[in-house]
Each structure stands twice: as C-alpha cells, then as structure tokens.
Amino acid sequence: MKNKQLKITQNQAFWPVIIFLTIILFNTVMTRGEFLSISIVDGHFYGRIIDIFRNGGKLMILAAGMTMVLATGGTDISVGSVMAISGAIACSIIRGNLLPGLGGSVTAAILFAVCAGIICGLWNGFLVAQIKIQPIVATMILLVAGRGIAQLITSGKIITINSDAYYFINGGYILGLPFPLYIVLFLVGILLLFVHRTSFGLFLESIGCNSLASKFAGIKVNRYLLAIYTISGAFASVAGLIESAGIKGADCNNAGLNIELDAILAVAIGGTNLMGGRFSIFASVIGALIVQSITTTVLALGVPAAYIRVLKALLIIVICLSQSGKFKVLFGRKLESKKKEAVAL
C-alpha cells in the first residue's frame, strides 16, 4: 500500500496536477463557485473551465512538442513565428490572396499551413543537427525571420476571413466540448504512444543526457534531432491554425508573440529538466494548463491592467519554488529547527 502511494507522488505529473487543482480551487473560492459553474449554451458547454481547455489548447500542443526538444538539451524559440506563418498562409489561401487556384479551400489551406510548419521544423533541425549551430541561436533565426515572412505573405495587414469551416478549428464543438481539446487529445495521444511504445523516448533521453555517448552507442543522433524539430514545427503550425481560427483572421504582428516563453515555462512547471534528460509530455501538458489558468485567474479576479504582469510573475515564482526539491528541503529544515526551538523554550 505504502509502495503504491510512493509511486503516485513520485510521478513527474503528480505535483503539476496538484498545482493545477489548487489554482482551480483557489479560483472557485475567490469567485464563490462561479468559476466552476458550467452551463449549456446553444448546445455546448460554457464556463471558465471550458475556456481554460479551449484557450490553452494551442499552448498544450506547443508544450508537447517543446518537451521533446528540451529533452534533447535543445530549445525551439521559433514556435511563435511559425504560428504566425501558418496562420498567414491559411488565411491568405482562404481569402484567395494566395494560390487563388485553390478556390479558398479550407482543407488545402490547413494542409499548406502544416506543410509550412514542417518545412520550418526541418530548417531548424537541419541547422541544429547538420550545421551544429547551438539550438537557441539556430531557432532564433526563424524567430526573427519567421514573423517577417508572415508579414510578407499578408503584406503587413491583418487578413480577416469569414469561413465558418475554418472557425470550427477553434470555436467548434463536438459532443459539447470545444474542438481544440480533441486536437490536443489526438496529437498528444499519438505522441505518447509513439514515445512510450517505441524506443524513441528512451533514445531522446539518452541524447539529452549525453549526445556523444549516445552516438557511440549507435543512436543516429542527427536523425532524431531532425525528427523532433520537425515535429515541433508541425505542432506549432497546428497551434497557429487554432489561434488564427479563433480571431477569424491572421494577425502577423501579434499571433504567437512571446508564446515560446510560455511553452518553455509550461515544460519547466511540468518538471522536465531544461538541460535535457528525463521528460514527461503529460506533465508538460498539465504545465500548459497551469500557465493558461494563471491568465484566466488574473482575468477572473479582475486585477487592474497595470498589475497583471506582477501578479503573474508572483504566481510563477511560487509555482517554481514549490517544484524545487532543494527549496523544499531548505524550507523543511527551517520549519523543523523552529519546532525544535519551540520545544527547547
């Protein structure tokens, strides 16, 4: 019995789940239950919890891709720009500005956008694996250039579209639940199967711990690096589709701006070591939910605009400290010594 308990608390996703539930509980108390209430509007569920899952969808997807990149000891800071490119391509095709021969087909738009994401990912992977540029520098190229490419595609304007089929990606509901949630379940599900049912995950951890040793052990390091950056790029393009569908348009200046930091934060909250090694995709997805619920919390509490960033920063500090093993040990010791003092007195 005790053994089983130990197993649960030692799971990487244990603390993130506890933190997420704490945030939800905190909000429920602060809003006197309003936070948890879910009603049915127009045949779909409607409430703040639903909002967290829908608005957090893109971050969950990014965090899943980012986890594997970070597991190899790399990083991909270009995901926000890739989102902008994917949204720009999709909206331009649907509007007919780009490839008018396709007749504004939503399917074609989605395919081209995802292809663009894959190409961006291949480019990143090529720079990291073949040219051996440090990952943060290699992906910085696309971080800067990517937004420029997106602006080039839309001529620097916000493209507004009016396609209900495209809007479904973000605002659609199946069985009353938001569609982005299904995209997350699908992508993360496939990824989890792939990582845990094949040797892929093990090799990634091995590369993250020591890529040279892995190479000598016979792992084709470069091929794996290329693959994970490509997955990260493809996932980013899907996130870009969700974002642009939600606003029915492509806003290249703001789409996915600074979201790479949120994605890395989500992975960190999930407890994956950013230097590479052991990782948990599920924990990162919960981490993404935590990051999103912080935003929702701030909005639900009605914090004045000028204090939002400070409050977010405070929450993140608390969460990160609660994740730190060293801090827990230090804090625990202090508590103990205080207890002893009290006893001595």
Added chain:
Amino acid sequence: MKKRLVSSILCAAMLTASIVGCGSAAPEKTAQAPAQTVEEAETPKADAPAATDEGSDKLVVGFAQIGQESGWRDAETMSIQTYAAEHSDTVELKFADAQQKQENQIKAIKSFIEQDVDVIGLAPVVETGWDQVFAEAQDAGIPIILLDRTADVDESLYATFIGSDFIEEGKEAAKQMAELIGGKGKIVELEGTVGASAATDRKTGFDEEIAANYPDIEIVASQTGDFTRAQGKEVMESFLKSNPDIVGVYAHNDDMALGAIEAIKEAGLKPGEDIVTVSVDGVKGIFEAMVAGEANCTVECNPLLGPLFFETAAKLKNGESVEKWVKSVDGVFTSDIAADVIDSRAY
C-alpha cells in the same frame, strides 16, 4: 547511407520550399513596393533645386514618412500623395520612405534642409533623439510639422503637431455608447496596451465623460486586451462570465472589438443587439462587422491628414500663426451608415 537519407530529406524540403516560394510570388511583389517608392522619392530629389528656383510661389514640402507599418499608415501616405498629385500646380511634395528607421528619417530631413524646402513634415518613428536635426532645420528657417505622432523635444523646436485628440475620441465614444444603450446599464471596457498614450487617453476621455454626464451607466470591469484581437476575445470571455448582465462593450481599438464580438457569440448572445459595441479607429474589418449587424459604432481616428497637412504648411509658409496642436477632424460611423461608406474606406 545516413548521409543519403539526410540529403534526400533536404532535397525534398528544398523542393517543397521552392513550390511554396512560387506560391507566394504575389505577396513578394507587394513587398517590393516600398523599395520602389524610395526610388521614386529619390529621383525628384536630384532635380529638385531647379524646380525650387523657377517656381518660388509653389509650396515645396518635404515629408519623411515612417514606412509601411499598417493599413492605417498606408492610408495616411496615400492621402498625402494624392493631395500633392491633385494640386501639382500649387504644391510640390518630396516624399521619403524611412522604412521604420530613425536614421533614414534624419537623413531625409537633412536632405530637405539642403534643398531648402518651405516646410518639413515628419511622422517620427520614435519619440526621442530629434533635438539636433530639428535645431538644424530651425537654423535654416524651415518650420517642422509633426504628423500623427509627437516627438519628445522642446516645443520651440517644431511649428505644430497635427493629429487626433485621443481624449476627445474617448469622450465621443462615451456619448455614442450612452445613446446606444439609452443612458443606463452596465458596460465593460477593453483597454489598449498598458502605457500607450492612445490607451491612457482613450480611457481617460471615456471614463470622465461617463462619470460626468451619465450617472446611470456603470463601467463594471476594465481590463487590457493589448490592442489585439486574440486578447480582446479572451478578456471579453472572462467579462461575460463575471458580469452576465452587461449591455455594452467599449474597446480602445477596432481589433479588440472584433475579438469581443466572437466571444459574445460564443456566449450565445447577439453582438450588436444584446451587447452593443463602440470602438475607435475605423478599420475596414469593423465596417464589415457593422454591415453584418454585429458591431454598432466606431469613432474614426482619421488617417486622411493630407489636406489638413498641406493647409497648415501653406499657412506656415505665408507666415501666419498656427496652433501648436492642430486637431484632425475625426468622424463617427454607426451601423446605419456603414453599408453606404464601406466601399470608400481606404484602410
């Protein structure tokens, strides 16, 4: 074997890239446009002195534009260039596109001084760092007009500033909101980026007007949406949950209003009927929404400053005094007239 695989993947990537590259040929063309305007702007510079000598009664104006930045700015550039083209017998425009760089604008101003133009116009890309070049223009006796953006310099260094009064826009929005909701009810406010003058002033104007004249209207929540659609939508979603009984939303720009409209629909309400919208800017997207009956009113932040700019420049040339702040005329558009004017919207 390994190398062959990698190279084949790369070949495939390049091939796809070239296909996509072909696909995006059209936007590339438009991207070349700014470069062309620079060339065009430079050609008249070369033979400028001759032109200035023969037609001394002509108003010669040099204008240093920021560059291509948004639809709003494109409309402003168009307005100035169109006015100059239509009045080519009385005015001569030397136009410089700075491509978002301050040093290009400073270079342009210096070349305008060299060419001894009558008036220099400038939309400063940043607020600071203008003292020296403005002083040079002053020494040469050329007045400077700041357009739509201010510069952080001593007031004596420039002749006048032409632009919108954001506080006035906020007040106008408040009046429109009051009219739409019959002077009473709960409303929410979507603020712009924290610290931006457009956000601060539009809030001040709106809040003051509501507090002073409409005691029955209550602003129950106000939160920043960073001037973007995505944030506007997310914040509005939250507003709708904490305050289900609101009757109106005021957004500091049209894009946030467009985001809010999606959030209102998601909540099962009708934007434009159950919850009215008032926003500022007047971009094309909000007109489309107004025609569809989903938005109610926009207070225009007028970019068509060409006529006012040249009028003011002519006054300065003739030695007439002008106000330190020439306020541009901002229109108000409601959904009733949106369908009539949508085609004439330049941006």
